[in-house]
Amino acid sequence: MRLMINHQTHYVYTDVVNRSIQYIKMTPSTNAHQQVQNWDVSVPGQRDMQLDTFGNVWLTTTQREPYLQMTIMAQGIVEMNLSRTDSNADDLNPKLFLQPTPSTQCDIHMKSFADCYVPRINRANLIRLAEAILAHIPYVSNQTSVHTSAIDAFHHKQGVCQDHSHVMIAMCRYLGIPARYISGYLFVPNSSHLASHAWVEVYIENKWYCFDVSNQLFTPQSHIYVAIGRDYWDVAPVRGVRDKGGIESMSSIVQVLSC
Structure with a gap:
Protein backbone atom coordinates (compact mmCIF):
# COMPACT_ATOMS: atom_id res chain seq x y z
CA MET A 1 0.00 0.00 0.00
CA ARG A 2 1.30 3.43 -0.99
CA LEU A 3 0.24 6.39 1.15
CA MET A 4 0.63 10.09 0.48
CA ILE A 5 0.94 12.39 3.48
CA ASN A 6 0.53 16.15 3.57
CA HIS A 7 1.01 17.77 6.99
CA GLN A 8 0.74 21.56 7.19
CA THR A 9 1.23 23.64 10.34
CA HIS A 10 0.57 27.37 10.17
CA TYR A 11 1.66 29.89 12.83
CA VAL A 12 0.37 33.48 13.12
CA TYR A 13 1.69 36.07 15.59
CA THR A 14 0.21 39.29 16.96
CA ASP A 15 3.61 40.99 16.86
CA VAL A 16 6.69 40.64 14.69
CA VAL A 17 8.99 37.70 15.45
CA ASN A 18 12.54 39.03 15.16
CA ARG A 19 14.19 35.62 14.84
CA SER A 20 13.53 32.04 15.87
CA ILE A 21 14.83 28.48 15.94
CA GLN A 22 12.54 25.52 15.20
CA TYR A 23 13.29 21.88 16.06
CA ILE A 24 11.26 19.70 13.70
CA LYS A 25 10.68 15.93 13.85
CA MET A 26 8.36 15.33 10.91
CA THR A 27 10.47 13.03 8.72
CA PRO A 28 9.78 9.26 8.71
CA SER A 29 12.61 6.78 8.19
CA THR A 30 12.69 3.69 6.01
CA ASN A 31 12.49 0.44 8.01
CA ALA A 32 10.99 -3.05 7.77
CA HIS A 33 7.47 -1.67 8.19
CA GLN A 34 7.69 1.17 5.67
CA GLN A 35 9.75 2.49 2.79
CA VAL A 36 9.93 6.24 2.30
CA GLN A 37 9.83 6.83 -1.44
CA ASN A 38 10.13 10.60 -1.19
CA TRP A 39 9.78 13.17 1.57
CA ASP A 40 10.33 16.88 2.01
CA VAL A 41 9.88 19.36 4.82
CA SER A 42 9.31 22.90 3.55
CA VAL A 43 10.16 25.62 6.07
CA PRO A 44 11.88 29.00 5.74
CA GLY A 45 15.34 29.68 7.09
CA GLN A 46 18.70 27.97 7.34
CA ARG A 47 18.49 24.18 7.76
CA ASP A 48 20.57 21.58 9.57
CA MET A 49 19.64 17.87 9.67
CA GLN A 50 20.91 15.21 12.10
CA LEU A 51 19.75 12.17 14.05
CA ASP A 52 18.75 12.40 17.70
CA THR A 53 19.50 9.89 20.49
CA PHE A 54 16.67 7.62 19.36
CA GLY A 55 17.58 7.69 15.66
CA ASN A 56 14.85 10.15 14.67
CA VAL A 57 15.51 12.60 11.86
CA TRP A 58 15.89 15.98 13.55
CA LEU A 59 15.67 19.12 11.41
CA THR A 60 16.79 22.41 12.94
CA THR A 61 15.86 25.61 11.13
CA THR A 62 16.92 29.17 11.96
CA GLN A 63 14.95 32.22 10.80
CA ARG A 64 16.86 35.48 11.09
CA GLU A 65 14.43 37.72 9.14
CA PRO A 66 11.41 39.26 10.91
CA TYR A 67 8.02 37.64 10.19
CA LEU A 68 4.38 37.64 11.31
CA GLN A 69 3.46 34.17 10.11
CA MET A 70 5.18 30.93 9.18
CA THR A 71 4.10 27.67 7.56
CA ILE A 72 5.82 24.32 7.96
CA MET A 73 4.79 21.68 5.41
CA ALA A 74 5.87 18.04 5.43
CA GLN A 75 4.81 15.83 2.56
CA GLY A 76 5.80 12.66 0.76
CA ILE A 77 4.94 9.10 -0.21
CA VAL A 78 5.47 6.01 1.94
CA GLU A 79 5.12 2.37 0.85
CA MET A 80 3.71 0.20 3.65
CA ASN A 81 4.58 -3.43 4.46
CA LEU A 82 1.41 -4.82 6.06
CA SER A 83 2.70 -8.38 6.47
CA ARG A 84 4.53 -7.77 9.79
CA THR A 85 2.88 -8.57 13.12
CA ASP A 86 5.62 -7.14 15.34
CA SER A 87 6.93 -3.60 15.17
CA ASN A 88 10.23 -2.14 14.07
CA ALA A 89 13.50 -3.76 15.07
CA ASP A 90 16.34 -1.35 15.90
CA ASP A 91 19.55 -1.14 17.87
CA LEU A 92 18.12 0.82 20.79
CA ASN A 93 18.51 -0.76 24.20
CA ALA A 236 7.11 16.59 19.38
CA PRO A 237 6.70 17.49 15.69
CA VAL A 238 7.69 21.13 16.26
CA ARG A 239 9.37 22.82 19.21
CA GLY A 240 11.25 26.07 19.23
CA VAL A 241 12.23 29.39 20.71
CA ARG A 242 11.58 32.89 19.36
CA ASP A 243 12.42 36.50 20.05
CA LYS A 244 9.16 38.44 20.60
CA GLY A 245 6.10 37.75 18.43
CA GLY A 246 3.36 38.47 20.97
CA ILE A 247 0.64 35.83 21.11
CA GLU A 248 0.99 32.78 18.87
CA SER A 249 -1.90 31.06 17.09
CA MET A 250 -1.41 27.66 15.46
CA SER A 251 -3.54 25.65 13.06
CA SER A 252 -2.74 22.28 11.50
CA ILE A 253 -4.12 19.96 8.86
CA VAL A 254 -3.06 16.42 8.00
CA GLN A 255 -4.08 14.45 4.92
CA VAL A 256 -3.26 10.75 4.56
CA LEU A 257 -4.39 9.37 1.21
CA SER A 258 -4.00 6.08 -0.62
CA CYS A 259 -2.24 6.54 -3.95
Whole structure:
Protein backbone atom coordinates (compact mmCIF):
# COMPACT_ATOMS: atom_id res chain seq x y z
CA MET A 1 0.00 0.00 0.00
CA ARG A 2 1.30 3.43 -0.99
CA LEU A 3 0.24 6.39 1.15
CA MET A 4 0.63 10.09 0.48
CA ILE A 5 0.94 12.39 3.48
CA ASN A 6 0.53 16.15 3.57
CA HIS A 7 1.01 17.77 6.99
CA GLN A 8 0.74 21.56 7.19
CA THR A 9 1.23 23.64 10.34
CA HIS A 10 0.57 27.37 10.17
CA TYR A 11 1.66 29.89 12.83
CA VAL A 12 0.37 33.48 13.12
CA TYR A 13 1.69 36.07 15.59
CA THR A 14 0.21 39.29 16.96
CA ASP A 15 3.61 40.99 16.86
CA VAL A 16 6.69 40.64 14.69
CA VAL A 17 8.99 37.70 15.45
CA ASN A 18 12.54 39.03 15.16
CA ARG A 19 14.19 35.62 14.84
CA SER A 20 13.53 32.04 15.87
CA ILE A 21 14.83 28.48 15.94
CA GLN A 22 12.54 25.52 15.20
CA TYR A 23 13.29 21.88 16.06
CA ILE A 24 11.26 19.70 13.70
CA LYS A 25 10.68 15.93 13.85
CA MET A 26 8.36 15.33 10.91
CA THR A 27 10.47 13.03 8.72
CA PRO A 28 9.78 9.26 8.71
CA SER A 29 12.61 6.78 8.19
CA THR A 30 12.69 3.69 6.01
CA ASN A 31 12.49 0.44 8.01
CA ALA A 32 10.99 -3.05 7.77
CA HIS A 33 7.47 -1.67 8.19
CA GLN A 34 7.69 1.17 5.67
CA GLN A 35 9.75 2.49 2.79
CA VAL A 36 9.93 6.24 2.30
CA GLN A 37 9.83 6.83 -1.44
CA ASN A 38 10.13 10.60 -1.19
CA TRP A 39 9.78 13.17 1.57
CA ASP A 40 10.33 16.88 2.01
CA VAL A 41 9.88 19.36 4.82
CA SER A 42 9.31 22.90 3.55
CA VAL A 43 10.16 25.62 6.07
CA PRO A 44 11.88 29.00 5.74
CA GLY A 45 15.34 29.68 7.09
CA GLN A 46 18.70 27.97 7.34
CA ARG A 47 18.49 24.18 7.76
CA ASP A 48 20.57 21.58 9.57
CA MET A 49 19.64 17.87 9.67
CA GLN A 50 20.91 15.21 12.10
CA LEU A 51 19.75 12.17 14.05
CA ASP A 52 18.75 12.40 17.70
CA THR A 53 19.50 9.89 20.49
CA PHE A 54 16.67 7.62 19.36
CA GLY A 55 17.58 7.69 15.66
CA ASN A 56 14.85 10.15 14.67
CA VAL A 57 15.51 12.60 11.86
CA TRP A 58 15.89 15.98 13.55
CA LEU A 59 15.67 19.12 11.41
CA THR A 60 16.79 22.41 12.94
CA THR A 61 15.86 25.61 11.13
CA THR A 62 16.92 29.17 11.96
CA GLN A 63 14.95 32.22 10.80
CA ARG A 64 16.86 35.48 11.09
CA GLU A 65 14.43 37.72 9.14
CA PRO A 66 11.41 39.26 10.91
CA TYR A 67 8.02 37.64 10.19
CA LEU A 68 4.38 37.64 11.31
CA GLN A 69 3.46 34.17 10.11
CA MET A 70 5.18 30.93 9.18
CA THR A 71 4.10 27.67 7.56
CA ILE A 72 5.82 24.32 7.96
CA MET A 73 4.79 21.68 5.41
CA ALA A 74 5.87 18.04 5.43
CA GLN A 75 4.81 15.83 2.56
CA GLY A 76 5.80 12.66 0.76
CA ILE A 77 4.94 9.10 -0.21
CA VAL A 78 5.47 6.01 1.94
CA GLU A 79 5.12 2.37 0.85
CA MET A 80 3.71 0.20 3.65
CA ASN A 81 4.58 -3.43 4.46
CA LEU A 82 1.41 -4.82 6.06
CA SER A 83 2.70 -8.38 6.47
CA ARG A 84 4.53 -7.77 9.79
CA THR A 85 2.88 -8.57 13.12
CA ASP A 86 5.62 -7.14 15.34
CA SER A 87 6.93 -3.60 15.17
CA ASN A 88 10.23 -2.14 14.07
CA ALA A 89 13.50 -3.76 15.07
CA ASP A 90 16.34 -1.35 15.90
CA ASP A 91 19.55 -1.14 17.87
CA LEU A 92 18.12 0.82 20.79
CA ASN A 93 18.51 -0.76 24.20
CA PRO A 94 14.99 -1.51 25.53
CA LYS A 95 16.13 -0.44 29.01
CA LEU A 96 16.14 3.16 27.72
CA PHE A 97 12.35 2.91 27.79
CA LEU A 98 12.03 1.85 31.42
CA GLN A 99 12.89 5.36 32.60
CA PRO A 100 9.88 7.28 33.96
CA THR A 101 9.44 10.86 32.77
CA PRO A 102 7.26 13.64 34.24
CA SER A 103 4.57 12.76 31.67
CA THR A 104 4.66 9.01 32.41
CA GLN A 105 4.51 8.70 36.19
CA CYS A 106 2.15 6.26 37.98
CA ASP A 107 0.27 6.96 41.20
CA ILE A 108 -1.15 4.33 43.57
CA HIS A 109 -4.48 4.18 41.72
CA MET A 110 -2.82 3.55 38.38
CA LYS A 111 -0.58 0.87 39.87
CA SER A 112 -3.62 -0.93 41.28
CA PHE A 113 -5.36 -0.64 37.89
CA ALA A 114 -2.34 -2.17 36.10
CA ASP A 115 -2.01 -5.00 38.63
CA CYS A 116 -5.68 -5.88 38.16
CA TYR A 117 -5.37 -6.45 34.42
CA VAL A 118 -1.81 -7.79 34.26
CA PRO A 119 -1.42 -10.42 37.00
CA ARG A 120 1.17 -12.06 34.71
CA ILE A 121 3.18 -10.33 32.03
CA ASN A 122 2.19 -11.54 28.60
CA ARG A 123 0.82 -10.01 25.45
CA ALA A 124 -2.76 -11.14 26.05
CA ASN A 125 -2.90 -9.42 29.44
CA LEU A 126 -1.34 -6.26 28.05
CA ILE A 127 -4.06 -6.18 25.39
CA ARG A 128 -6.62 -6.49 28.21
CA LEU A 129 -4.92 -3.54 29.90
CA ALA A 130 -5.09 -1.47 26.72
CA GLU A 131 -8.79 -2.27 26.37
CA ALA A 132 -9.40 -1.25 29.98
CA ILE A 133 -7.52 2.04 29.54
CA LEU A 134 -9.74 3.03 26.61
CA ALA A 135 -12.86 2.10 28.60
CA HIS A 136 -11.60 4.19 31.54
CA ILE A 137 -10.47 7.12 29.35
CA PRO A 138 -12.87 7.46 26.39
CA TYR A 139 -11.52 9.34 23.38
CA VAL A 140 -12.74 12.94 23.71
CA SER A 141 -11.02 15.78 21.85
CA ASN A 142 -10.08 19.16 23.31
CA GLN A 143 -10.22 18.05 26.95
CA THR A 144 -6.45 17.75 27.49
CA SER A 145 -3.27 19.34 26.16
CA VAL A 146 0.31 18.33 25.43
CA HIS A 147 1.09 19.25 29.05
CA THR A 148 -1.40 16.72 30.48
CA SER A 149 0.44 13.96 32.35
CA ALA A 150 -0.56 10.31 32.54
CA ILE A 151 -1.77 10.80 36.11
CA ASP A 152 -3.89 13.80 35.13
CA ALA A 153 -5.41 11.96 32.14
CA PHE A 154 -6.17 8.86 34.20
CA HIS A 155 -8.14 10.84 36.77
CA HIS A 156 -9.73 13.19 34.23
CA LYS A 157 -11.16 10.11 32.44
CA GLN A 158 -11.17 11.79 29.03
CA GLY A 159 -8.40 12.24 26.51
CA VAL A 160 -6.88 11.56 23.11
CA CYS A 161 -4.22 9.29 21.66
CA GLN A 162 -1.40 11.12 23.42
CA ASP A 163 -3.09 10.57 26.79
CA HIS A 164 -3.83 6.90 26.09
CA SER A 165 -0.20 6.40 25.11
CA HIS A 166 1.20 8.12 28.19
CA VAL A 167 -1.04 6.10 30.52
CA MET A 168 -0.17 2.80 28.80
CA ILE A 169 3.54 3.61 28.93
CA ALA A 170 3.38 4.64 32.59
CA MET A 171 1.68 1.39 33.60
CA CYS A 172 4.01 -0.79 31.55
CA ARG A 173 7.08 0.84 33.08
CA TYR A 174 5.61 0.36 36.56
CA LEU A 175 5.27 -3.35 35.69
CA GLY A 176 8.92 -3.43 34.60
CA ILE A 177 8.14 -3.62 30.87
CA PRO A 178 9.95 -1.32 28.40
CA ALA A 179 7.45 0.86 26.56
CA ARG A 180 7.97 3.74 24.17
CA TYR A 181 5.97 6.53 22.56
CA ILE A 182 5.51 6.62 18.78
CA SER A 183 4.43 9.64 16.76
CA GLY A 184 3.17 9.31 13.22
CA TYR A 185 0.06 8.98 11.10
CA LEU A 186 -2.65 6.38 10.63
CA PHE A 187 -4.48 5.88 7.35
CA VAL A 188 -8.19 5.16 7.72
CA PRO A 189 -10.07 4.40 4.46
CA ASN A 190 -12.76 6.89 3.46
CA SER A 191 -11.28 9.58 5.68
CA SER A 192 -8.81 12.04 4.17
CA HIS A 193 -8.35 14.48 7.08
CA LEU A 194 -6.71 13.02 10.19
CA ALA A 195 -4.83 14.50 13.09
CA SER A 196 -1.31 13.33 13.81
CA HIS A 197 -1.47 10.05 15.66
CA ALA A 198 0.34 8.52 18.63
CA TRP A 199 0.59 4.95 19.86
CA VAL A 200 2.83 2.71 21.97
CA GLU A 201 5.36 -0.04 21.39
CA VAL A 202 5.89 -2.54 24.21
CA TYR A 203 8.92 -4.83 24.46
CA ILE A 204 7.98 -8.42 25.30
CA GLU A 205 9.13 -11.78 23.95
CA ASN A 206 12.29 -10.00 22.69
CA LYS A 207 10.25 -7.96 20.21
CA TRP A 208 8.57 -4.59 20.04
CA TYR A 209 4.79 -4.90 19.64
CA CYS A 210 2.30 -2.22 18.61
CA PHE A 211 -0.34 -1.13 21.13
CA ASP A 212 -2.60 1.50 19.57
CA VAL A 213 -4.87 2.07 22.56
CA SER A 214 -7.11 4.68 20.91
CA ASN A 215 -8.00 2.39 17.99
CA GLN A 216 -7.53 -0.96 19.73
CA LEU A 217 -5.05 -2.09 17.09
CA PHE A 218 -2.31 -4.46 18.25
CA THR A 219 -0.37 -5.02 15.07
CA PRO A 220 1.04 -2.17 12.95
CA GLN A 221 -1.34 -1.75 10.05
CA SER A 222 -1.52 1.54 8.16
CA HIS A 223 0.63 3.19 10.83
CA ILE A 224 3.28 5.50 9.45
CA TYR A 225 6.14 5.76 11.95
CA VAL A 226 7.77 9.19 12.25
CA ALA A 227 9.58 9.34 15.61
CA ILE A 228 10.27 7.20 18.70
CA GLY A 229 10.84 8.45 22.24
CA ARG A 230 10.14 8.06 25.94
CA ASP A 231 7.10 10.35 25.76
CA TYR A 232 5.55 13.13 23.66
CA TRP A 233 8.31 15.61 24.43
CA ASP A 234 10.97 13.40 22.81
CA VAL A 235 9.02 13.28 19.53
CA ALA A 236 7.11 16.59 19.38
CA PRO A 237 6.70 17.49 15.69
CA VAL A 238 7.69 21.13 16.26
CA ARG A 239 9.37 22.82 19.21
CA GLY A 240 11.25 26.07 19.23
CA VAL A 241 12.23 29.39 20.71
CA ARG A 242 11.58 32.89 19.36
CA ASP A 243 12.42 36.50 20.05
CA LYS A 244 9.16 38.44 20.60
CA GLY A 245 6.10 37.75 18.43
CA GLY A 246 3.36 38.47 20.97
CA ILE A 247 0.64 35.83 21.11
CA GLU A 248 0.99 32.78 18.87
CA SER A 249 -1.90 31.06 17.09
CA MET A 250 -1.41 27.66 15.46
CA SER A 251 -3.54 25.65 13.06
CA SER A 252 -2.74 22.28 11.50
CA ILE A 253 -4.12 19.96 8.86
CA VAL A 254 -3.06 16.42 8.00
CA GLN A 255 -4.08 14.45 4.92
CA VAL A 256 -3.26 10.75 4.56
CA LEU A 257 -4.39 9.37 1.21
CA SER A 258 -4.00 6.08 -0.62
CA CYS A 259 -2.24 6.54 -3.95
